[in-house]
Amino acid sequence: MTALGQNLIDALALGSLYALIALGITLVYTVMGMMNFAHGEFIMLAAYALFVFADLPFGAAVGCALLAGIAIALLAERVAFRPVRNADLSAQLVTSLAVAAILQNVVTVAVDARAQSVETPAAISESTSIGAIMVPNLEFVTLGLTAIVLAGLGWLLYRTRTGLAMRAAAENFEMARLLGVRANRVIAIAFAISGALAAVVGVLIVLQSGQVSPTMGLTPVLVGFVAVVIGGFGRMFGAVIGGLLLGALSSLLGVYLPDGLAPFRDAIVFTFPVLILIFRPHGLLGGEIGRARV
Amino acid sequence: MSRVRFRTPQSAAASLLIPLLLITIAVLLGANGTPSFQDTVTTILCNLIVVIGLQVFVGNSGVYSFGQLGFATAGAYVAAFLTLPAAIALLQTPGLPHFIADAHLGALPSTLIAAAISGLLAIVIGLPLMRTSTLAIPISTFAFLIVIYNVVANWDRVTGGNSGLISIPATTGVESAGLWAGAAVVLALAYKWSASGYRLQATREDEVAARSIGIGVMRERLLAFGISGVLCGVGGALAVHQSGVLSPVTFYFGATVTTMTMLVVGGARSVFGAVIGALAIAAVNELLRGVENGASLFGAVSIGEAPGLAAIGLGLILLATMIAMPNGLSGGREAGELPWLQRLGLSAPAPPAAGAVAESRPVGERPTDGALRAEGISLAFAGLRVLKQVDLTLAPAEALGLIGPNGAGKTTLVNVLSGFQSPDSGTVSLDGVDVTGRSPNRLAHDGLGRTFQAALPFPDLSGLESVAVGAMGMGVSRRRAVAVAADVLGRLDLLEQATLPAGTLPPGRRRLLGIARALAIGPRYLLLDEPAAGLNEAECEELVAILRNVLSDFGCGILLIEHDMNIVMPLCSRVQVLDDGETIRIGTPQEVQADPAVVESYLGSSFLAAVDA
Numbered sequence: 001m002t003a004l005g006q007n008l009i010d011a012l013a014l015g016s017l018y019a020l021i022a023l024g025i026t027l028v029y030t031v032m033g034m035m036n037f038a039h040g041e042f043i044m045l046a047a048y049a050l051f052v053f054a055d056l057p058f059g060a061a062v063g064c065a066l067l068a069g070i071a072i073a074l075l076a077e078r079v080a081f082r083p084v085r086n087a088d089l090s091a092q093l094v095t096s097l098a099v100a101a102i103l104q105n106v107v108t109v110a111v112d113a114r115a116q117s118v119e120t121p122a123a124i125s126e127s128t129s130i131g132a133i134m135v136p137n138l139e140f141v142t143l144g145l146t147a148i149v150l151a152g153l154g155w156l157l158y159r160t161r162t163g164l165a166m167r168a169a170a171e172n173f174e175m176a177r178l179l180g181v182r183a184n185r186v187i188a189i190a191f192a193i194s195g196a197l198a199a200v201v202g203v204l205i206v207l208q209s210g211q212v213s214p215t216m217g218l219t220p221v222l223v224g225f226v227a228v229v230i231g232g233f234g235r236m237f238g239a240v241i242g243g244l245l246l247g248a249l250s251s252l253l254g255v256y257l258p259d260g261l262a263p264f265r266d267a268i269v270f271t272f273p274v275l276i277l278i279f280r281p282h283g284l285l286g287g288e289i290g291r292a293r294v
Numbered sequence: 295m296s297r298v299r300f301r302t303p304q305s306a307a308a309s310l311l312i313p314l315l316l317i318t319i320a321v322l323l324g325a326n327g328t329p330s331f332q333d334t335v336t337t338i339l340c341n342l343i344v345v346i347g348l349q350v351f352v353g354n355s356g357v358y359s360f361g362q363l364g365f366a367t368a369g370a371y372v373a374a375f376l377t378l379p380a381a382i383a384l385l386q387t388p389g390l391p392h393f394i395a396d397a398h399l400g401a402l403p404s405t406l407i408a409a410a411i412s413g414l415l416a417i418v419i420g421l422p423l424m425r426t427s428t429l430a431i432p433i434s435t436f437a438f439l440i441v442i443y444n445v446v447a448n449w450d451r452v453t454g455g456n457s458g459l460i461s462i463p464a465t466t467g468v469e470s471a472g473l474w475a476g477a478a479v480v481l482a483l484a485y486k487w488s489a490s491g492y493r494l495q496a497t498r499e500d501e502v503a504a505r506s507i508g509i510g511v512m513r514e515r516l517l518a519f520g521i522s523g524v525l526c527g528v529g530g531a532l533a534v535h536q537s538g539v540l541s542p543v544t545f546y547f548g549a550t551v552t553t554m555t556m557l558v559v560g561g562a563r564s565v566f567g568a569v570i571g572a573l574a575i576a577a578v579n580e581l582l583r584g585v586e587n588g589a590s591l592f593g594a595v596s597i598g599e600a601p602g603l604a605a606i607g608l609g610l611i612l613l614a615t616m617i618a619m620p621n622g623l624s625g626g627r628e629a630g631e632l633p634w635l636q637r638l639g640l641s642a643p644a645p646p647a648a649g650a651v652a653e654s655r656p657v658g659e660r661p662t663d664g665a666l667r668a669e670g671i672s673l674a675f676a677g678l679r680v681l682k683q684v685d686l687t688l689a690p691a692e693a694l695g696l697i698g699p700n701g702a703g704k705t706t707l708v709n710v711l712s713g714f715q716s717p718d719s720g721t722v723s724l725d726g727v728d729v730t731g732r733s734p735n736r737l738a739h740d741g742l743g744r745t746f747q748a749a750l751p752f753p754d755l756s757g758l759e760s761v762a763v764g765a766m767g768m769g770v771s772r773r774r775a776v777a778v779a780a781d782v783l784g785r786l787d788l789l790e791q792a793t794l795p796a797g798t799l800p801p802g803r804r805r806l807l808g809i810a811r812a813l814a815i816g817p818r819y820l821l822l823d824e825p826a827a828g829l830n831e832a833e834c835e836e837l838v839a840i841l842r843n844v845l846s847d848f849g850c851g852i853l854l855i856e857h858d859m860n861i862v863m864p865l866c867s868r869v870q871v872l873d874d875g876e877t878i879r880i881g882t883p884q885e886v887q888a889d890p891a892v893v894e895s896y897l898g899s900s901f902l903a904a905v906d907a
Binding site for chain 2: 035080083084087088089090091093094095097098099100101102104105106108109113215218219222225226228229233263264266267270271273274275277278281282283
């Protein structure tokens with residue numbers, strides 16, 4: 001019973017992390033229609049800010065990571081994504097792949113291809129006991145941050161003018177523009193928030209693993225993409241559900257897979273969306289992709 | 295009388311021979327260079343085969359796959375397993391079944407088996423993945439790449455795990471790589487120019503319109519995915535027999551970005567683009583690598599590996615291409631379609647085929663009796679009732695006008711009839727057979743053609759190709775499809791300019807091409823959604839004359855949605871009026887025009903009152 005409770009909390013924590021990744025990707029997708037492959041590199045660069053500013057107090061370094069995530073997202077939007085805003089989905093995806101490759105290799109050249117270790121506060125790696133269950137403090141942080149981010153996003157989207165503009169743009173971009181929503185501003189804001197979310201994820205990953213590497217964004221972005229596909233494209237709620245499901249599956253497989261199969265956990269986790277897509281080609285919450293016109 | 299064709303033999307020959315010539319030059323350069331340069335050229339040719347494999351799927355479908363390198367991985371490991379000497383296999387891959395470990399095949403059989411297994415894997419993987427949407431495919435294929443990587447990296451007893459395999463016999467020479475690359479070009483072009491290749495290109499140009507002419511999107515994508523898997527498997531098998539070593543990262547993310555860059559920079563839509571992209575990027579890659587390593591230009595490299603500066607350079611090139619030149623160096627054209635080549639007179643576009651009306655009749659059989667019948671159709675969107683118990687009957691060889699104000703539900707009704715929308719209740723029957731809920735492509739095969747308000751012919755295909763694809767959607771041979779298209783175009787007086795890209799024609803022509811495309815499936819019933827929208831007066835008159843011919847020549851029933859009564863009047867024997875999702879009147883054009891209720895629905899009651907006063 002205790003073991004089960006423990007595993008469930010682990011699953012929830014990993015699912016929350018995945019949900020944060022999926023949210024960052026979905027946010028950009030809803031306003032711009034682009035699946036941003038470079039989101040993983042936003043995560044990676046924010047994480048490197050912790051490495052570069054390791055001498056600062058940890059809180060200040062986290063602040064730098066947030067700024068780094070937002071800055072790189074805004075820069076990428078302005079330089080690379082704005083020119084292809086009206087290109088088709090595939091072209092945008094390939095463009096973001098190019099941005100990802102560039103950022104990844106810039107860091108490889110500037111720092112090193114190998115992983116670098118990062119000091120993290122000791123308190124994070126300790127655990128707190130709730131009854132018989134020992135919960136790592138990092139999981140509290142993850143769950144707490146996810147709750148704060150979800151509440152903040154909800155407030156922003158549903159209680160502010162900016163949020164209204166973003167929802168309108170997500171619904172019908174051209175119409176929103178005609179009604180006076182400033183496209184550049186809305187998209188830039190979406191990228192800034194997406195970059196901030198990436199930074200939160202980057203910090204959480206570093207807190208967990210204690211290291212950074214140029215390719216550290218690859219798995220998260222794929223996880224995020226798959227979560228978005230599972231949830232149904234362009235739905236915030238779907239992204240959260242998809243992320244939670246995927247994280248829970250990954251976490252529970254890690255515990256319950258027999259030893260022989262344990263190394264193949266990722267393979268099983270990434271096969272799972274395919275199974276979902278067989279039965280629900282448009283994701284669990286069924287997006288409108290592919291049957292937009294007529 | 296000259297035969298109508300998509301392209302002249304000269305143009306086709308140029309499209310085939312120029313890429314082969316480039317490959318031959320590469321082989322000759324390599325064969326006469328230093329051993330390390332020879333290795334480099336061989337690697338580039340292996341890369342080229344993978345890029346052509348990528349082109350077959352990505353270029354023709356317009357859908358990106360990030361998983362094709364997974365098939366190269368599969369091909370490479372299979373080829374390695376089959377050729378490792380038994381003693382070495384025992385050390386590196388103790389978990390392999392004996393009959394595979396003991397096999398010590400030559401280069402050709404191992405490559406062929408690797409190709410077959412990669413192709414089979416692509417079909418098995420493609421079966422579920424091709425069902426998903428255009429945007430989900432890139433992501434789920436990428437997930438597949440990760441799955442393959444994860445499996446080969448961790449299945450230590452069979453694949454050697456992360457440390458990979460060594461001492462694989464290095465049998466691929468620059469000549470054999472060149473031969474395979476040439477074969478890949480031939481296969482890719484043969485596929486692109488086959489009926490199936492054209493059907494897939496039609497889905498790339500306009501998925502919805504493609505379904506309306508009977509094309510099964512998933513099926514066509516799956517076939518190309520399989521062929522692509524075969525070619526990628528060949529590339530992987532040859533590459534591993536060139537380098538003699540293999541590890542899980544050989545064909546992973548880096549190689550995916552590199553090959554994708556090659557394809558996009560060259561221009562994904564043409565095989566020629568794949569070839570020049572692969573060669574150009576390889577050259578740039580070598581230069582960048584040379585800069586990075588100081589002097590050692592053209593050192594032996596393994597496929598896809600591009601660390602640091604070279605990779606940044608490639609990324610920048612890819613980014614710049616996407617922003618400034620989305621169609622790539624080739625502009626998406628095959629070599630024989632290049633403008634400068636045509637100016638040289640080496641490959642003129644196919645001659646205008648005026649007067650070359652072919653012997654063949656359109657494919658469908660002429661109706662005898664029966665009708666297209668809708669009964670009690672109701673449909674609501676989010677609570678808004680768009681259609682309320684609508685009945686409609688269209689007899690063969692009859693022209694029925696469907697009119698009504700904007701928002702009356704006309705297009706929705708056509709969508710229901712053609713299978714793009716399922717009704718909440720009610721039935722659609724075709725010559726007595728209940729077809730409610732059948733897919734659009736199935737209905738096209740059943741004899742139902744339609745046009746769209748917005749959809750134009752496939753812009754990147756020529757007019758002739760656009761129309762011929764309609765007949766190909768019915769599964770007829772390419773040759774016969776061309777004859778059908780020429781026949782239809784001849785009857786609609788569209789043969790002139792038929793070999794130009796459809797997207798470059800004036801709007802009136804394009805709209806007629808849309809009708810011709812629907813006619814090419816040989817429909818028994820044809821649904822036309824506002825064919826006159828955006829046409830000028832002269833064009834409208836031409837349209838009426840053409841539709842008259844369609845009625846007499848093709849004998850199909852026509853449902854005509856149209857606002858312009860000048861078009862409805864002379865053509866239609868009956869007119870049905872929809873208003874707010876309900877039929878308010880059916881009668882002759884004269885009766886309908888005289889009906890106050892109809893006039894009111896169009897013009898509003900206040901207008902009537904004003905007229906009366």
